[in-house]
Amino acid sequence: MSAAPSDSATDRRHSLAEFVAATNQQDRGEGFFEMERDRLLEVNLGAAGTEVWIKAGAMVAYTGRIGFEREGMLEHGLGKFLKKAVSGEGAKLTKATGRGRLYLADQGKKVTLLHLDGESLFVNGNDMLAFEPTLGWDINLMRSLGAIAGGGLFNVRFAGRGMLAITTHYDPLTLRVEPGGPPVFTDPQATIAWSGNLEPKFKTDVQFKTLLGRGSGESIQMEFTAARSPGFVVVQPFEERPMPPGAA
Incomplete structure (x- = not known):
């Protein structure tokens, strides 16, 4: 029994040539960093x-x-090396040099490009994808029991002028932090970044059921307040588990 003939119109619509054309790399001329896809x-x-x-x-x-x-x-100096050793930072760095086009991604997370023009920004170490060497950076350790338990032990502070690419699970949300306004509380595992003028504290609400492993997961929060100038904090709709020490 012979096979049924294929629909020629359907074949053309799903042809290999059509797939290649639809997914082909595009040169948009956007400069050093260019969004090839949203991820x-x-x-x-x-x-x-x-x-x-x-x-x-x-x-x-x-x-x-x-x-x-x-x-x-x-x-990057002895100080940064010691911080990385103490923090067990998972976001290890690689330097790419030469001429050509380099394509980057991180577990299918959404990529966001940011141009810093003299500003400073703290970024969760797991959510940094790439940055220009013109940016200054340093590892910031958050020494507290809450920070360690919440997975928010370390982050990276970027400052200066240059491009920075960060990643998020799904679309990020930015919350404003106003002087004299109410604090903003976030889950450390959902916190992506915050403005350089903010210094978050950790708020703990440890109960007996939490110690027994039956807590809701929100017993540790990051607390953001603005003293003199407004700021912001960026969160994602996903709780990202911290990478284990020494992971690449």
Whole structure:
């Protein structure tokens, strides 16, 4: 018994050529950082810049002549090395250098591009994807029992001028923090970033059932207040578990 003939119109609509055309890389001319897809970042190495710092393991493809070098133990100074050793930071860095197009992604998370123009921003270490070497950065340790238990032990402070790519599970939400206004409380595992003028504290509400492992997960919160100037905090609709120490 012969097979039923295929629908030629359907075949043309789902052809391999159509798939290639629909998913083909697009050159939008956006500069050093370019959004290839909402979950895929293109970095144009060459005339616009010959090197970029990326999260280790974020490379999915590249064209041209690009080399990769894992962050040296003392490349960013002894102070940062000691902080990374103490914090067990999971967001290890890789330096990509050369000429070509580099494509980055992180577990299918949504990519957001930010241009800092003299501002400062704190970013959860797990949610940093890439940044220009023109940006200054430092690891910020949050020393408290709440920080350790909530998974918000460390973050990265960026400052200066340059591009920064961060990632979120789904669409982020930004909450304003106003001087004299009510505090903003967030789940540490859903907190992505906050403005550089804010210094969050940890609020704990440890009850007996929490100690027995039957808590709701919201017994530890980050508390944001603004002293003199307004600020903001960015959250995602997802509780991201912290990476274990030494993970890449």
